Amino acid sequence: MSDISQMTYKGTTTVGLVFKDGVILATEMRATMGNLIASKRAKKIYQITKRVGMTTAGGVGDAQQLVRLMQVESSLYEVRRSKTMSVGAVSTLLSNYLNQNRYYPYYVQLLVGGFDDKGPSIYSVDAMGGATKEEEIVATGSGSPFAYGILEDQYREGMDEAEARDLAVRAVKTAMRRDAGSGGDIMLVVITRDKYEETIERGLQASSVALPTT
Numbered sequence: 001m002s003d004i005s006q007m008t009y010k011g012t013t014t015v016g017l018v019f020k021d022g023v024i025l026a027t028e029m030r031a032t033m034g035n036l037i038a039s040k041r042a043k044k045i046y047q048i049t050k051r052v053g054m055t056t057a058g059g060v061g062d063a064q065q066l067v068r069l070m071q072v073e074s075s076l077y078e079v080r081r082s083k084t085m086s087v088g089a090v091s092t093l094l095s096n097y098l099n100q101n102r103y104y105p106y107y108v109q110l111l112v113g114g115f116d117d118k119g120p121s122i123y124s125v126d127a128m129g130g131a132t133k134e135e136e137i138v139a140t141g142s143g144s145p146f147a148y149g150i151l152e153d154q155y156r157e158g159m160d161e162a163e164a165r166d167l168a169v170r171a172v173k174t175a176m177r178r179d180a181g182s183g184g185d186i187m188l189v190v191i192t193r194d195k196y197e198e199t200i201e202r203g204l205q206a207s208s209v210a211l212p213t214t
Helices: 002-008 059-081 087-100 143-156 162-176
Strands: 014-019 023-028 031-033 036-039 047-048 053-060 108-116 119-125 133-135 137-140 188-190 196-201
Touching: 002 108, 014 053, 014 108, 014 119, 014 143, 023 047, 023 053, 023 108, 023 119, 023 162, 047 059, 047 087, 047 108, 047 188, 047 196, 053 059, 053 087, 053 188, 059 087, 087 108, 087 119, 087 133, 108 137, 108 188, 119 137, 137 143, 143 162, 162 188
Parallel strands: none
Antiparallel strands: 014 023, 014 137, 023 188, 031 036, 047 053, 053 108, 108 119, 119 133, 188 196
């Protein structure tokens, strides 16, 4: 079981928070293979329905397969029932699928966030299928302890969109400064009743250092 946990939380930082009018999802964009930076433009947030997104941490292949599965299932649900899956329904379906495969688990830690008839919400879903509704803030991945330091200190209920965006970016950047598995630019998704908006924020910029001359 310890091996599963280590693979689940390896090499990334994802953040989710609830603000006054919606949800913010944020991730850095570095993909690693051991000590190698395999990609600096890795996509880690995927749109599942019109107003639901999912962040991924863990094995890339496992995460992408789950994304495809959830996109198909949510589309079929909409066709059959003429309505969109709620955030809770997406999380429950994902949880059930992971739980059914717990003996051959997907090495992932996922966040599902969005806006539905009940308002904004975020769920954390682990590799064994455990789903937990997060009322305010959540972070996953190897950089999550550093991100939580900022989120716990700076988050407050009723933040507006601009404040929430700024806090999410600062949390991810703080993790990037100390976690070798996190880096690159930052993908940011804002989900409200009226929009699913995806943007890329600049990450940490390397600073030049003047070396002493002899």
